[in-house]
Ligand SMILES: Nc1nc2c(ncn2[C@@H]2O[C@H](COP(=O)(O)OP(=O)(O)OP(=O)(O)O)[C@@H](O)[C@H]2O)c(=O)[nH]1
């Protein structure tokens with residue numbers, strides 16, 4: 001339900017970045033979302049596409065890296081992905097691990113059309 | 127084509143306001159709790175029983191969020207503590223701006239505890255930081271023991287699970303050990319109390335948890351002040 005708010009927040013981030021790159025066109029935005037962030041990637045994509053429909057951003061791609069939680073073993077310090085809530089260390093088989101991430105909701109990258117103004121835009125002040 | 131790294135959180139604006147709020151709460155030593163559950167799990171009832179048990183000298187305030195109506199605030203105002211309703215007008219969660227706006231008339235220096243009852247919803251509120259010191263989740267025994275696995279996000283982020291309406295256990299097929307196992311699969315360190323607001327069973331455990339957690343917040347605050355100063 002709140003994916004609409006998340007989608008518009010992603011678009012705000014894109015808009016902010018594009019103000020630094022006048023004359024450029026954004027092609028795709030990449031985000032990292034933890035499985036524990038409570039966000040459904042499909043609903044997010046739906047909301048995102050609905051918001052950019054008939055705007056100058058129509059066609060902008062959304063690349064979601066949907067990541068499982070990460071844990072760190074308290075015995076051997078190894079870090080590993082957690083699947084199906086199984087906190088079993090693949091290194092030493094200990095079950096004594098702590099979660100270190102899983103609810104992230106972050107920007108990763110932006111792909112922009114590569115031509116002269118873009119490269120210049122990177123250096124130009126706000 | 128040109129790929130440029132983008133940094134920062136997606137809910138940047140909310141994260142910024144929440145960080146400001148958290149800093150203010152720390153400065154004024156206000157312990158803030160964010161209570162989340164599906165609609166009707168018993169958030170307001172638990173708060174009623176809680177406020178009822180406290181003397182007027184307790185320096186507590188409550189913010190209660192709903193999509194519509196002032197009903198919950200009206201229920202909670204009876205106990206004589208400051209209470210404000212936040213009606214979101216359709217939004218399925220509270221965000222940090224709403225908190226900032228609704229506490230603006232309160233003198234934080236005169237508070238020790240701020241309890242926020244979030245909008246009834248097991249999904250959306252978990253994404254919005256309100257500047258709280260701790261999130262807790264309520265699950266009533268009529269909702270099914272599989273909820274921690276179906277809605278892992280909020281169980282992942284909550285320090286305490288309050289299993290509510292335990293007086294109904296004789297009438298519903300709810301497997302308490304399975305609920306506990308499921309909650310701890312998602313969040314191994316989760317603390318769990320079982321409460322019936324009807325009989326009062328478990329209220330003492332809940333109030334003890336609250337007191338301890340608030341104490342831990344103040345201790346941590348004192349340590350960080352000592353380190354800086
Ligand atoms: N049997 C029983 N009923 C309870 C208990 N706690 C709450 N209820 C009932 O459950 C219903 C919902 O309780 P509320 O406290 O309004 O729930 P809520 O989580 O605040 O609901 P929303 O704010 O609308 O999401 C009410 O009819 C309460 O009387 C309990 O411990 N036992």
Ligand SMILES: [Mg+2]
Pocket residue numbers: 169170171198243
């Ligand atoms: Mg309520």
Ligand SMILES: [Zn+2]
Pocket residue numbers: 073074075076077078089090091092093094
């Ligand atoms: Zn290990």
